[in-house]
Amino acid sequence: MIRRLMLLAAAMAVSGLVVGACSAGGTSPEMSNARIAQPTGPNTAMYFTADGYGTDDRLIGATVDIATEVQVHETVMNDDGTMGMNHVGAVDLPAEGQIVLEPGGLHLMFLDVERLEVGDMVEVSLQWREAGDVKIDVEVVAPGDTGG
């Protein structure tokens, strides 16, 4: 019974990668809706949306002062209905596309993160293959407020 329901649940899972028709000029990805979940354990997650800017680019990593390491991860639904987390090396951002990091899909995982309060602002340096390092200030939100 439970296994069958889990497969049903799999159908309700959200996907992390959306390639849409967005277009913008400039020399680096346009980032929006960035937020960091207030840490509740040793690790936490950051989410954001990046729009293409006319050049094919690729997110290859990130650095931040408040964590020992940042990894690009993707939460996935396995064939047996369980959820897992894959360490993905990079995420492509097509010239006219968009990448969406959101709960249940792609996220930046901060390892051994410091304690943070809701409302804190954290400077994050995102590393893009073409655009280079792009710094953004990201707000810390409550763990339940990380959705869209």
Add this chain to the structure above:
Amino acid sequence: MNSGDLLGVVVDPPQEKPTFVLTDTSGASYDFAEETQGRLTLLYFGYLNCPDICPVHLAQIAEVFDQSPALGRESTVVFVSVDPDRDEPEEIRSFLDNFDSRFVGLVGSQVEVEAAQDAFGMPHAQKVGDGDDYTINHAGWVIAYAPDDLNYSIYPFGTRQSQWTNDLQLLAETQPKEG
């Protein structure tokens, strides 16, 4: 309660509450069926290094209890660690206190935790990767028991706050079994 009004994934027919015995974060033995008998009960198997989906479920449930304190008093939320190698009881306590200090955290050996998952017909959580830098594949949903100790619905990741609010109110209306 009409289970057709539930917004979670409905379990038909409803399932009896199985039991397992693990250890709570204070070191006391915890018999799941006995401790939660007659109470709205939410059971989740997770781990502390899970940054993405585990905190969201717990935060959503805590939010319902903030909005409806009576519901919080009538309910028991049980978090079972599927990472016995890393999750220390005091760390689990600290983790749960971020959401609600009444949430119960349980630990056990690998064999005990797998037996608990077997009781619910769930696949075992599995380590992926080597060394300390592993992740865990695990069931991402919450199992809900109404006060009559029956499971009418489960809640996958992606359940909305409004769905939690609707369903916990409905489930709480179910009367405990006589006896």
